[in-house]
Amino acid sequence: MNWFTSLLTSTLGRKMIMALTGLFLVLFLVIHLIGNLQLLKSDGGNAFNVYAQFMGHNPLIQTVSIGNFAFILIHAIWALLLTLHNRRSRGEVGYAVSNNSSAWMSRSMGILGTLILIFLIVHLQGFWFQMKFGNVPFVTVDGKDVKDLYTVVDAAYQNIGFVALYVFSMCALGFHLWHGFASAFQTLGLNHLKYNPIIRFVGRAYAIIVPALFAIIPIWMYLN
Amino acid sequence: MKINLKIWRQKNKDTKGSFKSYALDNVSTDMSFLEMLDVLNHDLIHKGEESVAFDHDCREGICGMCSLYINGRPHGPQQTTTCQLHMRSFKDGETIVIEPWRAKAFPVIRDLVVDxxxxxxxxxxxxxxxxxxxxxxxxxxxxxxxxxxxxxxxxxxxxxxxxxxxxxxxxxxxxxxxxxxxxxxxxxxxxxxxxxxxxxxxxxxxxxxxxxxxxxxxxxxxxxxxxxxxxxxxxxxxxxxxxxxxxxxxxxxxx
Amino acid sequence: MDTARVPIKKINRQMKLDSKIPEGPLAEKWTKHKFNLKLVNPANKRKFDVIVVGTGLAGASAAASLGELGYNVKAFCFQDSPRRAHSIAAQGGINAAKNYQNDGDSVYRLFYDTIKGGDYRAREGNVYRLAEVSVNIIDQCVAQGVPFAREYGGLLANRSFGGAQVSRTFYARGQTGQQLLLGAYSALNRQIANGKVTMYTRSEMLDVVLVDGKARGIVTRDLVTGKIESHAAHAVLICTGGYGNVFFLSTNAKGSNVTAAWRAHKKGALFGNPCYTQIHPTCIPVSGDHQSKLTLMSESLRNDGRVWVPKTARPGLKAKDAANIPEADRDYFLERKYPSFGNLVPRDVASRNAKQMCDEGRGVGSGLAVFLDFSDAIKRDGKKTIEAKYGNLFDMYQQITGDNPYEMPMMIYPAVHYTMGGLWVDYNLMTTVPGLYALGEANFSDHGANRLGASALMQGLADGYFVIPYTLGDYLAGLSPEKVTTDRPEFKEAIDKVNGTINKFLSIKGKRTVDEFHRELGLTMWEFCGMARNEEGLKGAKKKIQALKEAFWKDVNVLGGSQELNQELEKAMRVADFMELGELMVDDALNRSESCGGHFREESQTPDGEALRKDDEFAYVAAWEYKGENQQEVLHKETLVFENVKLTQRSYK
Structure with missing residues (x-):
């Protein structure tokens, strides 16, 4: 095996892939959030629709988004492979009684991740797929015709079940990030007694603020 | 104090194991956990049953030989080695489940002894x-x-x-x-x-x-x-x- | 038993014990000797096989060093990994005459302190060599990555230990033994990876095999499968530690045993000074009949703790009620009897006095304990200071006893800790059987009648790293490098004998457990061959042990089979050897009617109750020869020659 394959197949290498893809997705969430926050502007959705148009047509964003999908897939598939490997490592007979002394979210990254994946499918089907291939009416903003995604979103967020699903999924995302953010740094070896508290603080703040802002949007739109 | 034990018994690495229950009536709170097992083994031998095999050596917390997964935690409820765990950490009448370390890389040799x-x-x-x-x-x-x-x-x-x-x-x-x-x-x-x-x-x-x-x-x-x-x-x-x-x-x- | 009637002092004059101490001035002996030792041709080294039994400090360091030289080594330990050996439990530190502190230490001073500390019952030549190589040990360990304590400037830290007047003890917090063992273990691992050492874990040595009078291999039992195996080699090294567990309760690991050394003894290796045992004063007392082992706490506790008992007997006095005893009713007996040393008297003196208080009925708790009180120190220095010094010891004490030593005194009692006696070896560490060596605590050589603190680690590593690599070559150079094999009748004979013993145990099906016998043996040994011994008691003990041994072979109950992991069987075989050893210890204690070091004969004391040596009669090593089952062992004497030190009586008044 050359060094690259042994890196990718070692337990440490696999973890590294989880961490790198995870951190990329963390960055992506910020970009996504900035766009979504346009929904809160009381301009009848113009700003949001311009943003959606930009995201859907800018060649650089298009390239990055392919990467984004790839990273989501890799993150999920590698997680599955690792989980299967780790299950096997316990051996055929497991414990009858277990009082694991780790935090619940640290132990439940697989479940949380699966919930997020299910949410992603619903989410993409509802908006991204509509935007790309669906029949979204056009509106004119600043003299340009753009797809009126705002109306699609607004309509969706009038459904209380849909809003609940969003809020619930953002909770899952929050827990996932609560562990995942700092964990990625730990896995990459970016750990230093001096900076660990900052990483942990930023990670936890991120895990609360970003999902909370995501979740506020549907609630706000539902109430208005 | 009285305690009930549920202990993993397994003849060797090739046979299947299972839990067996035992009761001990005269357990002193000053006993270490391993001394409690010594007492159990003493009773078992007198009853003509084979003693429970478990790893231990220095019994002062440094050799790393003792193991045991006690009530769902390695080395039991305290952050110490099993040999330094004492029975005063348990309640009268409590049921204690003892399992070997479980890992594919640590196959069971016998009872609570792993490789x-x-x-x-x-x-x-x-x-x-x-x-x-x-x-x-x-x-x-x-x-x-x-x-x-x-x-x-x-x-x-x-x-x-x-x-x-x-x-x-x-x-x-x-x-x-x-x-x-x-x-x-x-x-x-x-x-x-x-x-x-x-x-x-x-x-x-x-x-x-x-x-x-x-x-x-x-x-x-x-x-x-x-x-x-x-x-x-x-x-x-x-x-x-x-x-x-x-x-x-x-x-x-x-x- | 008719053997009791054989007079003990019958001396077999035919065997001449040659210590092979080189001629010449003390400081040149080892250098000269190293030059005179024969060398094995580098190309021939790979043709020699060496067996190392035990992988503690002595065994692991020897196996690694011999592997590095090119020999084929087979190493054996009964634990699941060489890293578990009981050397790991040593707390305090390791002495070395580095004189890094500029406080007047030197090789000669370490030599002198060790000889004096051993109460003038060790060989000058051996002890000097030990002090000489002590400096190399520290270099070696640091090079391996042992994280010794350091000063802020980055250089190594030292402390004064065990009453020494210079700071020569190197340490790694309270886990020096662990760190040194892991260092030796890593060197051993390197040789295992290189293929020069083959490691056999969970394997117990059950016999030495002699061919034409030379040690040529061993018989072992695979403790997992029960398989009896034989291994051939050109030399066998016994590095299996001490025999403190003959007392059942000791600070030794539960598995520590005398079996390998004892089987070697039965095959012709003389046993030196078996009665020399060290009793450590600051151990946690026995808490009940369930007690399985005793825990030692560093004797540094006596730097600040004051030892006392009530002036009048207060049976069952608990630690939490100690505060109710007014100052005037307390007897700080060490301070009273030894005003200049106070609580810091040597281990044997402190231990004996604690026993004396308890014998007078003034013991506290169960009656077998004295108080070690920190209340004055806490008042004087503050809880913070005491916590910084002894925090982990206090925690350990509380963990085990449930009492909080910040609020009430500790209870302590002496416990068996180390055995200075062991297989007799010459200057080359060879026993009286050619090709059979003993290293570390398993031999008798360097500590005389009492071992100084922080010297056990030093001796184990000195033997393994810096003595045996030279001296073994001298023996092997005289042999033909022809392969030795196990297809000799002697091997089959040994295997059959081991199998016979195992089958015997499994067929007795008696009524008592192995531990019950072991406990009884321990009680007898502790009572009559422990901290204080007398003729009457020892004679009675001998009879008791013989009777117990007989009962053991009739009434022990060992369940299970031979072809499986059978911990009861393992114990039974060890206890059988302890029984025989116990009897020999009693013989030796009976023979040595003087008091010296760890051996206190009540008949031999000064008017004020201190140990009295008899140098004109007993300045010799008592080496015992095995004569067969139930036969009286025969004493051989190796006279100790002192050319450099003057023998004086110790005094701590």
Missing amino acids: RTAFDRIQQAGGYVSVNTGGVPDANEIAISKKIADEAFDSAACIGCGACVAACKNASAMLFVSAKVSQLALLPQGKPERKERVEKMVAQMDAEDFGACTNTGACEAECPKGISLTNIARMNREYFSAITTSYEIELKGGD
Whole structure:
């Protein structure tokens, strides 16, 4: 095996892939959030629709988004492979009684991740797929015709079940990030007694603020 | 006090095991957990039943030989070794479930005894400084900052009991491996072989079928010697930098 | 038993014990000797096989060093890994005459302190060599990555230990033994990876095999499968530690045993000074009949703790009620009797006095304990200071006893800790059987009648790293490098004998457990061959042990089979050897009617109750020869020659 394959197949290498893809997705969430926050502007959705148009047509964003999908897939598939490997490592007979002394979210990254994946499918089907291939009416903003995604979103967020699903999924995302953010740094070896508290603080703040802002949007739109 | 025990019994590695229940009536709160098992074994032998096999040696918390997964936690309810656990940590009438360490890399030999030689093989892969006896520099030749020496000691305090593997939901041995990698990466004496060491030890760890770390921190929480997760981060760092920068030099002989 | 009637002092004059101490001035002996030792040709080294039994400090360091030299080594340990050996439990530190502190230490001073500390019952030549190589040990360990304590400037720290007047003890917090063992273990691992050492874990040595009078191999039992195996080699090294567990309760690990050394003894290796045992004063007292082992706390506790008992007997006095005893009713007996040393008297003196108080009925708790009180120190220095010094010891104490030593005094009682006696060896560490060596605590050589603190680690590593690599070569150079094999009748004979013993145990099916016998043996040994011994008691003990041994072979109950992991069987075989050893210890204690070091004969004391040596009669090593089952062992004497030190009586008044 050359060094690259042994890196990718070692337990440490696999973890590294989880961490790198995870951190990329963390960055992506910020970009996504900035766009979504346009929904809160009381301009009848113009700003949001311009943003959606930009995201859907800018060649650089298009390239990055392919990467984004790839990273989501890799993150999920590698997680599955690792989980299967780790299950096997316990051996055929497991414990009858277990009082694991780790935090619940640290132990439940697989479940949380699966919930997020299910949410992603619903989410993409509802908006991204509509935007790309669906029949979204056009509106004119600043003299340009753009797809009126705002109306699609607004309509969706009038459904209380849909809003609940969003809020619930953002909770899952929050827990996932609560562990995942700092964990990625730990896995990459970016750990230093001096900076660990900052990483942990930023990670936890991120895990609360970003999902909370995501979740506020549907609630706000539902109430208005 | 009275206690009820549910203990894993297994004849050998090839047979299937199961739980057996026992009751003990006269348990003193001053007994250590292992002394309680001694009493049980004494009773069993008098009843003509074979005693429960379990690993133990120094009984003062340093050799790392004792194990036992007690009520769902390695070394029981306190962050100490089983030999230092005392019965006063349990309630009168309590049922205590005792299982062996569970990991594919730690097969059960008998009852509560498991085979931990995988740990030795990982150490053999590179957990040393390649110096022969004699011909070394004076001990004070290289000054080492006290902070570094203390940190290296913290890592070197690992007793190799395997509680980290037992506690980890992934049966990962990274805390154990990283403790040795860290000790020798921190000290100047370990520097010449730093890269090869971490590559070889990680490769051996993977070959032994231990799981991958998911940073849950259960190992650190259960480690009787308080080995820190920082070691794992250091090992990760050492490993990535080693594998991306190390190279082989081909020897042609002829000397 | 008719053997009791054989007079003990019958001396076999035919065997001449040659210590092989080189001629010449003390400081040149080892250098000269090293030059005179024969060397094995580098190309021939790979043709020699060496067996190392035990992988503690002595065994692991020897196996690694011999592997490095090119010999083929097979190493054996009964634990699941070489890293578990009981050397790991040593707390305090390791002495070395580095004189890094500029406080007047030197090789000669370490030599002198060790000889004096051993109460003038060790060989000058051996002890000097030990002090000489002590400096190399520290260098070696540091090079291996042992994280010794350091000063802020980055250089090694030292402390004064065990009443020494210079700071020569190197340490790694309270876990020096662990760190040194892990260092030796790592060197061993390197040789295992190199293929020069083959490691056999969970394997117990059950016999030495002699071919034509030379040690040529061993018989072992694989403790997992129960398989009896034989291994051949050109030399066998016994590095299996001490025999403190003959007392059942000791600070030794539960598995520590005398079996390997004892089987070697039965094959012709003389046993030296078996009665020399060290009793450590600061151990946690026995808490009940369930007690399985005793825990030692560093004797540094006596630097600040004051030892006392009530002036009048207060049976059952608990630690939490100690505060109710007014100052005037307390007897700080060490301070009273030894005003200049106070609580810091040597281990044997402190231990004996604690026993004396308890014998007078003034013991506290169960009656077998004295108080070690920190209340004055806490008042004087503050809790913070005491916590910084002894925090982990206090925690350990509380963990085990449930009492909080910050609020009430500790209870302590002496416990067996180390055995100075062991297989007799010459200067080359060879026993009286050619090709059979003993290293570390398993031999008798360097500590005389009492071992100084922080010297056990030093001796184990000195033997393994710096003595045996030279001296073994001298023996092997005289042998033909032809392969030795196990297809000799002697091997089959030994295997059959071991199998016979195992089958015997499994067929007795008696009524008592192995531990019950072991406990009884321990009680007898502790009572009559423990801290204080007298002729009457020892004679009675001998009879008791013989009777117990007989009962053991008739009434022990060992369940399970031979072809499986059978911990009861393992114990039974060890206890059988302890029984025989116990009897020999009693013989030796009976023979040595002087008091010296750890051996206190009540008949031999000064008017004020201190140990009285008899140098004109007993300045010799008592080496015992095995004569067969139930036969009286025969005493051989190796006279100790003192050319450099003057023998004086110790005084701590």
